[in-house]
Amino acid sequence: MERKEIEEKVRxxxxxxxxxxxxxxxPAAKLKDDLGIDSLDFVDIVVxxxxKFGFKIKPEEMAGITTLEEFCDYIQSKVG
Structure with missing residues (x-):
């Protein structure tokens, strides 16, 4: 899956x-501060x-991810 397709699905x-x-x-938007994503939203995101992408998010892998760009990088590393 290409990066552009990942970004479009996330958007x-x-x-x-x-x-x-x-x-x-x-891309530089902070998930919590700029987009207002909270722990309940995160549960929705996992589902x-x-x-949409066919893999399960592991909470420990998401620990260091703070921006939308990093989130898309994470997805790309999984669906590569």
């Missing part, structure tokens, strides 16, 4: 499923990523 579920405003979504 799509952030807007549609988590109701994040489109203008807030940028969505499993459905």
């Amino acid at each position: 799509e579920f952030l807007i549609d499923d988590l109701e994040i405003e489109e203008d807030k979504i940028a 969505i990523v499993e459905k």
Whole structure:
């Protein structure tokens, strides 16, 4: 899967499923501070990523991820 496709799918579920405003979504956006993603949203993200990308997120692997770009890097490393 290409990076552009990953970014588009992530953007799509952030807007549609988590109701994040489109203008807030940028590679450098911080997941918690800028996008307002909290622990309940994270549970949704785990389910969505499993459905859209076909792998399970391990919480310990997500520990150091703070920006949207790092999140997309993580997904890309899994679906490569």
